[in-house]
Each structure stands twice: as structure tokens, then as C-alpha cells.
Amino acid sequence: MSAPIAHGGGITAAAAAFGGRPEDWLDLSTGINPCPVALPDIPARAWHRLPDRHLVDEARFAARDHYGSGAILPLPVPGTQSVIQLLPRLLRRGQVTVTDDRVTVTDDRVAATDDKVAVVSPTYGEYARAFVSAGFAVDAVDDIAAIGGEHRLAVVVNPNNPDGRVWPAETLIALHDSMKAAGGLLVVDEAFGDTEPALSLAAHAQNLSNLIIFRSFGKFFGLAGLRLGFAIAREDILAGFEDWLGPWAVSGPALSLAASLLRSDVSAIRHSLDTRSSALQATLTSAGLRIRGGTALFTLAADSRASDIYTHLCRHHILVRKFDYAPDWLRFGLTPDPAADRRLGEALQGFER
Amino acid sequence: MSAPIAHGGGITAAAAAFGGRPEDWLDLSTGINPCPVALPDIPARAWHRLPDRHLVDEARFAARDHYGSGAILPLPVPGTQSVIQLLPRLLRRGQVTVTDDRVTVTDDRVAATDDKVAVVSPTYGEYARAFVSAGFAVDAVDDIAAIGGEHRLAVVVNPNNPDGRVWPAETLIALHDSMKAAGGLLVVDEAFGDTEPALSLAAHAQNLSNLIIFRSFGKFFGLAGLRLGFAIAREDILAGFEDWLGPWAVSGPALSLAASLLRSDVSAIRHSLDTRSSALQATLTSAGLRIRGGTALFTLAADSRASDIYTHLCRHHILVRKFDYAPDWLRFGLTPDPAADRRLGEALQGFER
Numbered sequence: 001m002s003a004p005i006a007h008g009g010g011i012t013a014a015a016a017a018f019g020g021r022p023e024d025w026l027d028l029s030t031g032i033n034p035c036p037v038a039l040p041d042i043p044a045r046a047w048h049r050l051p052d053r054h055l056v057d058e059a060r061f062a063a064r065d066h067y068g069s070g071a072i073l074p075l076p077v078p079g080t081q082s083v084i085q086l087l088p089r090l091l092r093r094g095q096v097t098v099t100d101d102r103v104t105v106t107d108d109r110v111a112a113t114d115d116k117v118a119v120v121s122p123t124y125g126e127y128a129r130a131f132v133s134a135g136f137a138v139d140a141v142d143d144i145a146a147i148g149g150e151h152r153l154a155v156v157v158n159p160n161n162p163d164g165r166v167w168p169a170e171t172l173i174a175l176h177d178s179m180k181a182a183g184g185l186l187v188v189d190e191a192f193g194d195t196e197p198a199l200s201l202a203a204h205a206q207n208l209s210n211l212i213i214f215r216s217f218g219k220f221f222g223l224a225g226l227r228l229g230f231a232i233a234r235e236d237i238l239a240g241f242e243d244w245l246g247p248w249a250v251s252g253p254a255l256s257l258a259a260s261l262l263r264s265d266v267s268a269i270r271h272s273l274d275t276r277s278s279a280l281q282a283t284l285t286s287a288g289l290r291i292r293g294g295t296a297l298f299t300l301a302a303d304s305r306a307s308d309i310y311t312h313l314c315r316h317h318i319l320v321r322k323f324d325y326a327p328d329w330l331r332f333g334l335t336p337d338p339a340a341d342r343r344l345g346e347a348l349q350g351f352e353r
Numbered sequence: 354m355s356a357p358i359a360h361g362g363g364i365t366a367a368a369a370a371f372g373g374r375p376e377d378w379l380d381l382s383t384g385i386n387p388c389p390v391a392l393p394d395i396p397a398r399a400w401h402r403l404p405d406r407h408l409v410d411e412a413r414f415a416a417r418d419h420y421g422s423g424a425i426l427p428l429p430v431p432g433t434q435s436v437i438q439l440l441p442r443l444l445r446r447g448q449v450t451v452t453d454d455r456v457t458v459t460d461d462r463v464a465a466t467d468d469k470v471a472v473v474s475p476t477y478g479e480y481a482r483a484f485v486s487a488g489f490a491v492d493a494v495d496d497i498a499a500i501g502g503e504h505r506l507a508v509v510v511n512p513n514n515p516d517g518r519v520w521p522a523e524t525l526i527a528l529h530d531s532m533k534a535a536g537g538l539l540v541v542d543e544a545f546g547d548t549e550p551a552l553s554l555a556a557h558a559q560n561l562s563n564l565i566i567f568r569s570f571g572k573f574f575g576l577a578g579l580r581l582g583f584a585i586a587r588e589d590i591l592a593g594f595e596d597w598l599g600p601w602a603v604s605g606p607a608l609s610l611a612a613s614l615l616r617s618d619v620s621a622i623r624h625s626l627d628t629r630s631s632a633l634q635a636t637l638t639s640a641g642l643r644i645r646g647g648t649a650l651f652t653l654a655a656d657s658r659a660s661d662i663y664t665h666l667c668r669h670h671i672l673v674r675k676f677d678y679a680p681d682w683l684r685f686g687l688t689p690d691p692a693a694d695r696r697l698g699e700a701l702q703g704f705e706r
Contacts, residue, residue: 012407022407023398036401045376048389050577054365054375078431078580081599126599133596224403225605227431243486246434246479251604252578 020317029319031298034336036222040260046252059255062262067202074230075238076250080214088134118147118154127155149182157189162331164293180210187212194220195296205232228254276334279341287348299332306330316347373670382672384651387689389575393613399605412608415615416583420555427583428591429603433567441487471504480508502535510542515684517646533563540565547573548649558585581607629687632694640701652685659683669700
């Protein structure tokens, strides 16, 4: 077991430390759409029955069309987190020998001591945690150029969290090809990719046999409580995930919502996120913060007094993200409305430099 | 990877083979309450936000009071299946040495080849599948008397599925004590235990350090699509499950429903299940079937022509469970209402012996 990682969403703990009722806090500590879509009807049978093959298929077809994954039917999973935790097992299931685009497993109990994994960092901390906790050596590399033949698997979050760095599709395709040549796997986490569809590798996945894409459902639609994500990869990799997750891994309501929302017109959501993102950046800039990066779902600011600003905001019952490894960074999630922009702006203006 | 196990709930496949629209079939192939409780309100934030500690705690406190687990706060999990799949990892995490009621892990990469696991059988097939697939030797024992010191872990489903066999609490406590003396773990799956609370070991768990109890939420409340269960065990075992499942393993709506429904008066549910169960048994008996066992949520019938009856019922668009290993058994889930009793009764009366 390894130490848990601090994530966003810890309003309960923040309110215990700084006072106020949790529901009165302004939670800017996550990268979730603060304006959730209206919930479509969920049929009673989605709650009542074990998720039937039909319900799973409807969600998979909708995801294929939405993500544009062509011949690949994305696999619904109960949150990306659930498959991040299975990645070590994917390597562990044997010496991966790539022959004619198929994995051949030669030994089911290979020792993991020689395995090295690369994670382009800093990024979402659960990747390193999952591999370290499974006994793998993790290289936290600062760019994809540092990924080499010694890495059996590499993780790139695109766009990256928390700094918003992006890699063009062709760069990642070239990385995939070189990793594949050395028998390695490339994981591209597109958790924040919904607002930048041109970056996505989904349309290329059917031709990239050693690529695994993770997509998040809840961030973009504002339904993070649902626990739903999708994996896009060739069939035997998805079959492995499916086998390890076991039957009925995803809830009926989640599958039902995916089938309807992934077929809906999402342009209004994109527009709303762009509006909220511009308002947030204007608020931060007015307060003298420097924008360091971000995506449409969050903005990363840099300030030498970030830690003091964090505490100051907590005293105003506003929670943002700070980072142990980058003490001058603060990540701001989107505000839900102009009133929240003003609340944030006033709190920031009140910070004495 | 191992072959998938046939479970109930395969209406899509049955309708494809025998015709009819899936929604017009009478699905008696599962052990789920056919009369779901009315859904309590789910707050918008349970859908929107990542499940916060507060929401998890509310569900855990409600589960503790409902199951009577005393000092142990049951751990919510996304369906019992998710923790069944983690049981091999619990053994794998090291040579388990029990000293003063604590597990000491001496080696994180112990080979599993010497490990034997006992599963009182026949029972829910996913236990054997999970262990075999992880490289363990599984003894399918026919009674708990056959569990011995060579078994590092034993699984007892109480009441058992599909035959409804029960073991009194004191018998399982004695089994726990002998397993603990040999350094082994006892898993008691009480998935169908809600209608027989006197059998439950939950109240004893705080004094039984090598016991792991699994409870199902969806079967009794008729909300199987929700994917929710609870594990009751000592703290370090639950911490292991929690760590391996990762953050936010259970959806916000599931936690919210657990917190309200586990605090509700369930006597009306018990009464309804008893009524439905009596009606089902009367229907089967009238049709000349012999009752072989069962629980309040399903009835196991025995008949030398079980396979023909199964096919006959499929032609009437009624799906029940049959068993490869016991060709004279048929398991009938509860019918939702008297009209369904009549439909089943008429179909059975039309079977020509």
C-alpha cells in the first residue's frame, strides 16, 4: 500500500479546517464542468437490473460515434482510475512480444523488477502511484523526448494536467511507432480532451496497435459522481481490462446516460466552458496572477506567493489546488457563474502583497 | 484470461434465440427483488461532484447501523464482484503471518503456487474463476467439514446460491477460529443474507480478525443496476481493498441511495419478498416441480426434465437459470406480481411430460 495522493474535491476537510458549511464553499479544486448538463431520463430498468449486454452495447456504439474511434468500440469502465490501476497488470500478464500486431504472452508470472515505465511529468499522480505500488520503476520524464527503448510503457496526458501542455497527434503517433518497435505500449490519457478534439488520437487508434487511450466522461458533462470513462485500444487489450474488471463493472444509470449524452449536441457545453474559462482567466489576470497554462476546464496560475494566496482563499471559503512539487503554482477550476467570478475576484483583490 | 461464466440477466441473448422483444420477456433468471423500492431523491451534487469523504462516511455509518457491524464501518465497493476479484491479491500481497490479530507481510512477491483455496460448492462461480485465473489451486469442497489447514482462504456463501444451504453463525465462527489458527482467512458472502438476518456474522466481525464478509446492496432493494456492495472486515484488510480499488470507486448516486435506504424501514420489503416467494413456490409445486431449496429471493427446483422445461419456458419467453453441473436443477427468481405467477403457472402446466 502506498500513501494516498491529495486530489481535488476535499471540501469536507477544508471546511473542517477553515470553517463554513461545505455547501457554502466555492470549490475550484477540480477540473469538472461546474454547470452539469440536465440529466436525461434514466429508465427504471437501468436501476433495477444488472446491466445487460444491450445496455453496454448502446453505450459503446454511442462512444464510438462520439469519439470517432472507427472500428474500435470503446470499453466503458467505472472511471479512468479503475483502468489506471490495471495497467501494471497488463504488463505483468507476461512478457509482451509483439508479433504481427498481436500480443503473445509467454509467461504469466514474470518478475517485474526489470520493468521501467515512463510518465511525462508533472501530471496526474495516480499513474506513478499505481506502478510504484505494483513494484515497477517509474521514470518521471519531463518530455516525451526522454522516453526510450528501456520503457515498456509510457504515459502521456494530453492535454496535460495541471499545466495544459499539449502534444500534436503526429508527435504522439511517432512516439507510438518507436515504442511499438521496442515492444512497448503507449498510454495517452485524454481526460481533458473533449474541448480539444483535434488533439485526440481516437480516430487513429485502429491503426496503432500498441496505443491505449483513456477518455473521461464526467469532467466534460459535469457528472463526475457517475464514475464513467472509456478505454480505446485493440481488442485483446480491452478484453483484458474487461476480464479483470469483471462482469457489470459499470452501473446501469451510467451506461444509460452515456448512451443518451454521447449522442447529444455538445456544442452548447463547449460554448459554456469557453465562456466560463475566459471569465476565470480575466478574473485571475485582473488580480495580478500570471497564467501559466491550462485547458478549457481549468487554469494554472503561477505566483511566488501561491501558498499564501491558497490560504487566503481558504479563509474566504474558496478551495483551489496547490502542488507540493511546484510551490508557485495554483490550479483554478471553472467558476459556475458570474457571481462566483465576482466572489473569487473580490477575495483575490483582498490579498495583501 | 479465463472463459466468462454464464450469469442470469441474459435476456438480450435469450430473445435473440427464441424471439420476442426483450422487454416482453419474464426474466426469472436473477435473484433480484423484482419490486424495486421507490428511488429516494438523489441530490444534484451526488451526480456532479467526485464522491467526497462526507458522502462515503454517510453511507458507511448507515451500513454499520443496518448490518449491525459494531466497531467496523463497512467499506462500500462497486458491487461484490469488484472485491471478489481482489481476493487473490489479498493473498498475494505476501506471506500472511497472523501475530496478535495483525497481518504481517513478509514478502510482497511470494509465488502463489503453494496456495490452496477452498470454495464450498456448488456456488457463485466467480470465486473459483477469480482464484484460478490468478494461478491459485481451488478445491471445490462440498461442505465446510472438508476445509482444512492446507487452505489459506475459504469461501462460504451463506445462504448459498443456488441451493439455499445455510450454516448457523456458531458453525462459521468455529470454522473461522480453526482457519485463523492455521493462518487462513474465511470469506463469508452474505449476498442473499438480508432476508435471514439471524444468520449474519456482521455483529461478530469485530471479534473475528480473519473474517471477511461481503454484503450485496442491490439484490434486496431491487437496484442491481446501481453496482454497490459492502465489505466488512478488520481495518487493514478494508484498507487494502480501498487502496486497490482506488479513489472514488463507488458512484455518488450509489452512496447517496445507500445512506438513505439503509436507514429506511425495510420491513415492507421483507414482507413483499415473503409474499412473492410463497406465490412462486405455490406455482412451482402446483406444476409438479419439486422444491430443492432456495432463499426468499429465489427458489431452486429439481426435475429430471429440467433442460426440456427450460427450453419450453424460453419458448414462452420466460427465462430461468439452468446449471451445467446439475442438469436436473432450475433456479427461479421471484415473479413481480400475481399476473406473472399466472403466466409462469400456465406455461408450466402446458409442458407435456
